[in-house]
Amino acid sequence: MNPARPITTFRLGSLLRLQKDPKLALQLFKNPNPEPPLKPFRYSLLSYDLIITKLGRAKMFNEMQEILSQLKEETLFTPKEALFCDIINFYGRAHLPEIALKLFDEMPSFRVQRTVKSYNSLLNVFLMCKDFDKMRELFVGIEKLGKADACTYNLLIRGFCASGRLDDAFKVIGEMTNRGVSPNVITFGNLIYGFCLHSRLKEAFKLKTDMVKIYRVYPNAYIYASLIKGVCKNGDLSLAYRLKEEMIRNKIELDSAIYSTLISGLFKVGRKEEALGVWEDMKVRGCKPDTVTYNVIINLFCKDKDFEAAYRLLDEMVEKGCEPDVISYNVILRELFKEGKRDEANDLFEDMPRRGCAPDVVSYRILFDGFCNGMQFKEAAFILDEMIFKGFVPCSASICKFVNSLCEGKNADLLRLAFNTLEKGKLVTVDLWTMAVAMAYKDDKLSSSFNLVDSLIDDMN
DNA sequence: TTAGGGTTAG
Structure with missing residues (x-):
């Protein structure tokens, strides 16, 4: 670095954006110029945004809190509410709901106006942590902040679905319309997802009809994916195909999720050749397979004991810039152990970090049980x-x-x-x-x- | 990045 050119406010932002390592980014943020500066460094809001989100993603919460304290003292600008939504979400993913709540309470001391957006982020934290009682409690308290919006109700619906209370989830539609909030495609998507998950297909399909007839909201690919998965689980592959045709008729794009569901469904009922046919069809139609689709195919080859093909797919993923994830490896590990190829499995397991994928609890359980x-x-x-x-x-x-x-x-x-x-x-x-x-x-x-x-x-x- | 679907197995 050229010492004659000290880092400016603007340049720090660009450098932070490029620095992938959160620890190095923090170092850079804390000490942008090695020489003792004549006057205090002036940080931009962008630099704060970048460093805080980097630290949050890396779960470096103590360091993040330190930067937040510094941000609180800045008087030249006020942070955006969206930054706090991000941070609340980071705490939720780390299962730290109480800290998320504390931050939410402290937002005014950052001169940030809390709206239904940060409130919904907080609600989502308790949904992630499956604390449905706390969700209800928060929901009752929303009046102090403003009006619940569609997103609020949709989160509530997911909470009910996640706790198996489908009928209560369904009643939310009535509650929201009574309060002048229109259900949207996500509302119906959440409900249809819940019904399909619990194999209540009749109600799922009725809702798909009613959402159009009564509310003029049209099903999208998310909804079709839930339905296709539901009917596949029921063994009704012909209905799954009919849903796919219906999507084409209604000009809804068949995306990788639809193909992943279909291929997986076909394979699970033993229709392997057909599954591979859909996989080819997908590529012919120009729909790019993503990590999940590849995982479905890797699973298919592994169950077929064709590990060479599975390894080839791993390589193909890397070539196509679609990184294998922990599920890609877990699928192979499990089948290798089932086949008694324990040394080979162990080698692959040990190679995972080098391949840029950290083993998770499932990987370790596969190895422990396998041995x-x-x-x-x-x-x-x-x-x-x-x-x-x-x-x-x-x-x-x-x-x-x-x-x-x-x-x-x-x-x-x-x-x-x-x-x-x-x-x-x-x-x-x-x-x-x-x-x-x-x-x-x-x-x-x-x-x-x-x-x-x-x-x-x-x-x- | 305010909320939703699809893959491992359980």
Whole structure:
């Protein structure tokens, strides 16, 4: 960097935009010029927006709070409400609803006027966290801020659907129209999605008719996707095809979601060739497959034990700039284990970070269960330790099975190691203790068994 | 980025 050219307010914005690493971006923000400045650096609102959203996306909340405190002291400009919507959303995704609420309450001290937009963002946080009581409580309090809009009611509908209260969800339409808010295509989409999810297809289709007849709102691709998935789950593939034809007739674009649903539905009922036909048709019609579509096809080849084809698809995704995600890998990992290709699976798992994809809780569970089923308990213990260290938890049934196997195999060393690991994750239950103690007593060498129990207890303390 | 669909498995 040329020291003769100090970084200006404007240039900091451009540099922040380019810096992908949030830590480096923060460094740059805090110290734009290495030389001690003659006068304090003047930040732009854009720089604040960029650094705060970068830190929020990276879940670097302490650092983000620090910048927010600094922003609060700026008097030359007032931040936009949209920035606070973003931050509230970041806290929601991190399952920190109380902090989101606190920030919402503090907005006026940033000289930001709260409207129904930030209120809806907050409502969405409690929806994400499945705190439906709190949603209801917030909804009752909205009058203080303004009028609930369609988005507010749509969030409420999702809350009811998520808690299985479909009839209450349906009643929201009446409530909103009574208050002069018109239901929109998202309102009907949410309801149809809920009905389809609970296999109440008749009501879903009735709503699709009524939304047009009564409200003059027309179904879009989102709604067709829910319906197609619903009828596929029911095994009615001909109806799924008819819905697709109806979309073409109504000039609704067949997007990748529609194709993913159809291909997946066809494959699940054993119509593999037809599924591959739709996959070809999709490409012929110029609809670009995305990560989800590729995942559906990868799943198809994996279930067919054609791992070479699955790997080829992973490469094709990278070539086409459509990055494989954790599901792409989990699909392959699961099938590799099912086929007993545990070494190959482990290699792929270990290669994931290099390929730019961090394993998630599902990946770890696949490995842990896979090694247990293959009686590779040492490897299972190793994965267990790694996953618990990362804050992921195995299924309780898997832990039980694992401990049971170690007991049956009288594998005292691994058992001690496993208890140690499980304790770190606070996962040792009474059942597991009972199993270990029973094993100790069953052993004819009673004295050494007491030693085992003692050492298990010692390790805990 | 105020709200919605489709893929793993459970």
